[in-house]
Amino acid sequence: MSDKKKHKVFVNGAISPQFIADSIAKHSTKTSIGAHDIFLGQVRNDIINGKTVNSIEYSAYEEMAEEKFHEIREAAFVKYNLTCMHIYHSIGSVKAGEICLFVFVSSSHRKDAFDACRDIVERIKINVPIFGKEIFEDDSFVWKENTE
Amino acid sequence: MSDKKKHKVFVNGAISPQFIADSIAKHSTKTSIGAHDIFLGQVRNDIINGKTVNSIEYSAYEEMAEEKFHEIREAAFVKYNLTCMHIYHSIGSVKAGEICLFVFVSSSHRKDAFDACRDIVERIKINVPIFGKEIFEDDSFVWKENTE
Amino acid sequence: MTVNVIFFGALIDAAGTNKTEVKNVSDCDSLKSKILVDYPELNNYKFLIALHNQVVKDNLKLNEGDTVALLPPFAGG
Amino acid sequence: MTVNVIFFGALIDAAGTNKTEVKNVSDCDSLKSKILVDYPELNNYKFLIALHNQVVKDNLKLNEGDTVALLPPFAGG
Numbered sequence: 001m002s003d004k005k006k007h008k009v010f011v012n013g014a015i016s017p018q019f020i021a022d023s024i025a026k027h028s029t030k031t032s033i034g035a036h037d038i039f040l041g042q043v044r045n046d047i048i049n050g051k052t053v054n055s056i057e058y059s060a061y062e063e064m065a066e067e068k069f070h071e072i073r074e075a076a077f078v079k080y081n082l083t084c085m086h087i088y089h090s091i092g093s094v095k096a097g098e099i100c101l102f103v104f105v106s107s108s109h110r111k112d113a114f115d116a117c118r119d120i121v122e123r124i125k126i127n128v129p130i131f132g133k134e135i136f137e138d139d140s141f142v143w144k145e146n147t148e
Numbered sequence: 149m150s151d152k153k154k155h156k157v158f159v160n161g162a163i164s165p166q167f168i169a170d171s172i173a174k175h176s177t178k179t180s181i182g183a184h185d186i187f188l189g190q191v192r193n194d195i196i197n198g199k200t201v202n203s204i205e206y207s208a209y210e211e212m213a214e215e216k217f218h219e220i221r222e223a224a225f226v227k228y229n230l231t232c233m234h235i236y237h238s239i240g241s242v243k244a245g246e247i248c249l250f251v252f253v254s255s256s257h258r259k260d261a262f263d264a265c266r267d268i269v270e271r272i273k274i275n276v277p278i279f280g281k282e283i284f285e286d287d288s289f290v291w292k293e294n295t296e
Numbered sequence: 297m298t299v300n301v302i303f304f305g306a307l308i309d310a311a312g313t314n315k316t317e318v319k320n321v322s323d324c325d326s327l328k329s330k331i332l333v334d335y336p337e338l339n340n341y342k343f344l345i346a347l348h349n350q351v352v353k354d355n356l357k358l359n360e361g362d363t364v365a366l367l368p369p370f371a372g373g
Numbered sequence: 374m375t376v377n378v379i380f381f382g383a384l385i386d387a388a389g390t391n392k393t394e395v396k397n398v399s400d401c402d403s404l405k406s407k408i409l410v411d412y413p414e415l416n417n418y419k420f421l422i423a424l425h426n427q428v429v430k431d432n433l434k435l436n437e438g439d440t441v442a443l444l445p446p447f448a449g450g
Contacts, residue, residue: 034190035190041182132372274447294447
């Protein structure tokens with residue numbers, strides 16, 4: 001297995017804007033990059049049956065999830081001409097308005113970054129065993145299901 | 149003319165990762181947002197006729213450029229279901245590895261953010277009168293031309 | 297022969313546990329039937345079965361010590 | 374009648390100035406012809422003409438005091 005496998009995807013709680021800034025800053029030495037596409041998933045305060053979502057509690061089958069992230073990553077490097085790629089996903093509690101997914105794709109030209117980023121996000125939604133409990137203000141909850 | 153017209157697109161020199169982080173952080177109060185797509189253009193150290201690009205010096209027909217940015221912005225709000233959108237472009241000198249374009253699109257669902265962000269970037273490349281002098285290590289230069 | 301079964305998300309609530317062991321099942325279909333008898337509440341839930349980190353579509357044979365995961369709908373992103 | 378002409382990017386280098394005035398031109402085509410006579414180096418450059426912040430495709434009429442911009446290829450992003 002390649003070194004890429006060791007990249008840790010899961011982070012505890014929300015992904016901070018500062019973490020994103022630090023990731024961006026690290027790419028200034030990679031001067032063959034011309035385009036970055038960054039996707040951020042943010043927890044919505046959806047209203048479900050009259051109750052407002054306060055937070056999502058994420059859990060995962062972590063071993064399988066890390067393998068799926070690895071497969072998604074390797075497939076993207078084969079399919080697109082990328083300089084680098086980073087994926088981070090929250091585990092545990094993320095409040096509405098906070099960021100739970102950070103996909104960061106960099107390439108020389110914009111087409112690869114755009115195509116790859118979108119493809120990666122779609123594959124994460126479909127293939128990675130992550131589960132989300134949408135918790136309402138009154139501490140009741142429903143289990144979230146990706147549909148979009 | 150709407151208030152949106154007053155949004156200033158041009159920033160002097162490179163766009164800093166911290167500026168991007170601050171922009172992201174401001175969106176945590178907009179809890180109907182579920183997806184952000186961010187495009188960053190970064191100056192490449194392309195090699196042209198054996199010489200390496202050190203920086204790009206951007207200039208613009210600013211009055212027309214601001215109007216074109218406004219048109220692009222309004223068209224995107226009509227075409228896509230967006231919560232908000234921000235566009236920043238550098239003017240003046242930006243070194244290789246630094247960021248010269250920051251397009252930030254937010255929506256409830258990811259499809260709108262992805263579609264709009266890409267559309268906006270393509271329109272900026274084609275329609276906005278911005279000019280770029282690629283300056284080499286020895287201070288000679290060539291004028292850049294969008295082709296991708 | 298014993299197979300380990302692990303539950304995730306809503307299925308933990310439904311089963312009342314996050315893992316169990318199932319004896320004397322030789323393939324995924326028979327495992328699934330047995331689980332639905334032991335935890336009848338799971339009949340009300342959608343789930344996939346995963347073995348060796350891959351979702352199982354065919355009726356794969358099971359071996360001693362295999363771990364089978366029951367996965368409710370994904371919600372990543 | 375006087376029309377203002379402004380140059381950008383590579384065209385400033387080529388014309389040796391960033392602006393000029395052109396007299397006795399009534400439309401964009403005649404303006405363009407006159408500019409290419411006054412600044413023959415511009416014949417070696419690609420450019421578009423813009424009036425009132427819009428790229429001009431047809432041969433629009435010009436009015437006293439109009440500002441016409443000569444725009445080399447764009448490089449934004």
